[in-house]
Amino acid sequence: MSNMVQAIRMALHVAEERHGVTDVFGEDVGPPLGGAFTATQGLKTAWNSPLDERGIVGASIGLGLAGCRNVAEIQFCDYAFNTIDLLKLAGMTHWASNGDWNCPITIMTPVGSGIRGSIYHSHSFDATATHIPGFKIMMPSNPRDAYGMLLSCVVDPNPCFFLVPKALMRVRNNPGEEIPGEPGDDKALSKLIDAPLGDRSNWKPQWPDTPDLFVPFGEARVVREGQQVTVVSYGRTLPLCAKAAEALSQEGVDAEVIDLRCLYPYDWERVAESVRKTGRVLYVNEDTEVTNFGEHLVRRTVDELFYELIAPPKLLAGAFIPGIGLADSLEMASVPQLPAITDAIRALAQTEP
Amino acid sequence: MTPLRTVRNSPDEGLSNELLVKLHGLMVKARVLEERLIQMYKQGDGYFWIGGPGEEAFNVPLGLLIEKGQGPQYDYCHFHYRNSGTLLAMGAESIDAMRQMKNTATDPYSGGRNFVGHFSKREWNIVPVSSPIEVQYSMVAGTALAQKRAGGRGISIVTGGDAGTAEGDFATCLVWCSRPANPLPVLIIVTNNKWGISTNYAGQHGEKRISDRGKAFGIESKTIDGNDPEVSYREIAQAMEYVRTERKPFLLEAVLSRLYGHSSASGANKTNDEADCLVGFEKRLEEKKLLTRAQMDELRTSYTAELLAAHKQVKEEPQPDPKSIRDFVFSEKDLVREGAGDGRSPKGGA
Numbered sequence: 077m078s079n080m081v082q083a084i085r086m087a088l089h090v091a092e093e094r095h096g097v098t099d100v101f102g103e104d105v106g107p108p109l110g111g112a113f114t115a116t117q118g119l120k121t122a123w124n125s126p127l128d129e130r131g132i133v134g135a136s137i138g139l140g141l142a143g144c145r146n147v148a149e150i151q152f153c154d155y156a157f158n159t160i161d162l163l164k165l166a167g168m169t170h171w172a173s174n175g176d177w178n179c180p181i182t183i184m185t186p187v188g189s190g191i192r193g194s195i196y197h198s199h200s201f202d203a204t205a206t207h208i209p210g211f212k213i214m215m216p217s218n219p220r221d222a223y224g225m226l227l228s229c230v231v232d233p234n235p236c237f238f239l240v241p242k243a244l245m246r247v248r249n250n251p252g253e254e255i256p257g258e259p260g261d262d263k264a265l266s267k268l269i270d271a272p273l274g275d276r277s278n279w280k281p282q283w284p285d286t287p288d289l290f291v292p293f294g295e296a297r298v299v300r301e302g303q304q305v306t307v308v309s310y311g312r313t314l315p316l317c318a319k320a321a322e323a324l325s326q327e328g329v330d331a332e333v334i335d336l337r338c339l340y341p342y343d344w345e346r347v348a349e350s351v352r353k354t355g356r357v358l359y360v361n362e363d364t365e366v367t368n369f370g371e372h373l374v375r376r377t378v379d380e381l382f383y384e385l386i387a388p389p390k391l392l393a394g395a396f397i398p399g400i401g402l403a404d405s406l407e408m409a410s411v412p413q414l415p416a417i418t419d420a421i422r423a424l425a426q427t428e429p
Numbered sequence: 430m431t432p433l434r435t436v437r438n439s440p441d442e443g444l445s446n447e448l449l450v451k452l453h454g455l456m457v458k459a460r461v462l463e464e465r466l467i468q469m470y471k472q473g474d475g476y477f478w479i480g481g482p483g484e485e486a487f488n489v490p491l492g493l494l495i496e497k498g499q500g501p502q503y504d505y506c507h508f509h510y511r512n513s514g515t516l517l518a519m520g521a522e523s524i525d526a527m528r529q530m531k532n533t534a535t536d537p538y539s540g541g542r543n544f545v546g547h548f549s550k551r552e553w554n555i556v557p558v559s560s561p562i563e564v565q566y567s568m569v570a571g572t573a574l575a576q577k578r579a580g581g582r583g584i585s586i587v588t589g590g591d592a593g594t595a596e597g598d599f600a601t602c603l604v605w606c607s608r609p610a611n612p613l614p615v616l617i618i619v620t621n622n623k624w625g626i627s628t629n630y631a632g633q634h635g636e637k638r639i640s641d642r643g644k645a646f647g648i649e650s651k652t653i654d655g656n657d658p659e660v661s662y663r664e665i666a667q668a669m670e671y672v673r674t675e676r677k678p679f680l681l682e683a684v685l686s687r688l689y690g691h692s693s694a695s696g697a698n699k700t701n702d703e704a705d706c707l708v709g710f711e712k713r714l715e716e717k718k719l720l721t722r723a724q725m726d727e728l729r730t731s732y733t734a735e736l737l738a739a740h741k742q743v744k745e746e747p748q749p750d751p752k753s754i755r756d757f758v759f760s761e762k763d764l765v766r767e768g769a770g771d772g773r774s775p776k777g778g779a
Contacts, residue, residue: 096766099574126608130567131601138571138585141556142501143766161561162568170760173549173557174540178760210758233763 102149167210190243481511492518592625655683
């Protein structure tokens with residue numbers, strides 16, 4: 077069963093074999109390394125770019141405009157901040173040309189905390205990405221979704237962000253949620269598609285035959301059904317929310333957990349339907365809390381569902397501080413962790429008018 | 430390291446009389462268009478003017494030499510906002526620039542969404558011009574990579590000014606186009622008018638010539654007199670031929686004039702202390718007895734009248750429907766792949 081980087085690798089293989097992807101590129105993306113997280117090992121269109129994020133995004137746009145579907149990687153989203161104007165241009169290409177051009181590119185980048193990455197390998201990007209109109213934004217919480225989301229991104233005619241939670245790179249699928257065609261045995265899969273240590277110049281992966289499997293844009297997924305409180309999350313914090321809800325069920329708290337999956341366009345209908353049922357909603361993500369995407373969801377909840385609410389809608393997000401400190405104690409205190417999520421769900425479930 | 434290939438000096442032979450007259454006609458047409466656009470701004474028929482009066486001697490030959498069409502077999506144009514003369518030489522209609530000036534719904538480049546001079550035309554591989562300085566230099570490697578892979582003679586052309594070369598994107602362009610792993614067919618053009626809005630070149634740039642920066646990357650480079658249309662035509666043709674056949678980059682710096690300042694933000698008034706490329710060229714055409722002063726005056730009068738009529742027409746055309754603001758946020762179709770022809774190498778990689 078694949079972990080998330082292996083799922084991404086298999087999706088990119090399918091993308092270059094069957095969906096016309098001509099370039100998977102970025103810093104250390106090609107051989108010998110195959111990506112800082114090994115997500116691009118063994119791909120025939122993977123190549124190493126100069127160490128230049130603006131060049132990477134610019135080349136991606138140019139390739140896209142010339143009809144070459146491509147996946148450009150920014151090694152850590154922390155290093156995408158100097159490309160914002162180019163990302164804005166990608167997002168506005170179709171609109172600014174009044175529908176004449178489109179820009180079919182995928183920007184793939186690892187996001188968030190979880191690897192003790194200190195100040196410049198821990199930033200989130202969801203608040204920034206959702207401020208760039210014209211992009212579709214996918215963010216997986218499990219390998220199977222990563223596989224299907226990335227394939228959706230590469231075949232879409234618009235620019236897409238594929239935001240990969242670093243903390244979940246090595247997480248495996250839940251039983252029953254495998255990618256069809258992948259070996260069930262971890263070691264067997266590793267032998268097929270993980271590059272060997274040492275000299276890999278003669279190594280070639282043996283790709284399992286995995287199908288086209290697309291996660292549609294704007295389709296959230298109910299991870300756990302419940303009646304008492306709605307919890308909406310994505311990425312690293314989603315499995316924590318599911319775990320908290322499971323634990324709280326022992327205390328009699330019945331939480332519904334929704335994986336938003338696609339940040340734009342987002343599945344408001346699914347969220348609203350759940351909030352109408354429970355009357356309580358907690359949004360959870362780890363980006364900094366001021367002008368956070370969750371704040372938009374809170375605003376929309378207030379605007380459209382005010383009279384359905386039993387309790388004020390809540391947001392649990394990262395502290396509004398410049399970065400995430402390296403020490404374990406600092407990182408844990410900077411972004412939502414399991415205890416805080418559990419407490420927030422419990423408190424909301426107990427709130428009465 | 431292989432020594433740089435020496436680019437031949439321009440051939441001495443002149444351009445045909447027919448071509449000289451054609452160049453002149455388009456230069457006048459481009460100048461009259463810019464003057465009309467400035468008039469439109471001053472009369473309140475547009476919010477902002479920016480353009481390229483003074484650059485006609487370079488921009489018109491460039492437009493005539495571009496292989497226009499759609500997809501990697503044709504030239505990709507990553508222009509900035511001073512290329513109206515290039516557009517006219519490629520066959521664009523003057524009135525369309527005026528429509529963009531008046532931000533009408535009929536503006537074919539942006540539907541009233543963008544400033545004048547911000548061209549976009551997929552049918553001719555003209556990628557959307559944007560206001561941020563130098564970003565086009567970061568994009569050009571992408572289209573050129575597709576073209577290198579596709580084979581053929583298509584090249585990518587990028588234009589921008591001297592001040593913008595201070596941006597990191599210019600260095601990005603030099604690095605990405607000259608990678609030993611895969612040098613790219615890019616004609617890198619810098620039109621050096623010696624100004625960045627109000628800041629002069631001499632105070633900010635220690636390099637003697639911008640083209641010198643290409644040398645460190647092994648890029649063929651040259652600085653030319655962009656105020657002379659004959660020199661420009663020959664040098665652009667020669668640089669293009671090198672890029673088309675060698676499939677490598679060429680850095681061409683054209684020194685030229687800025688006749689009406691940066692934009693309407695600096696008044697858009699005529700300056701008299703910079704050389705006017707039309708004056709010098711017209712004198713030469715008279716001396717060669719290719720055109721008389723009267724013929725040239727008549728041509729200008731005729732274009733002026735034509736554009737006055739077009740101005741009146743554009744004023745009557747509809748503004749964009751406010752309901753259209755959400756149109757084209759997302760594309761339903763992969764338009765660029767439909768038009769990309771055989772640029773989609775199944776092989777890929779770099």
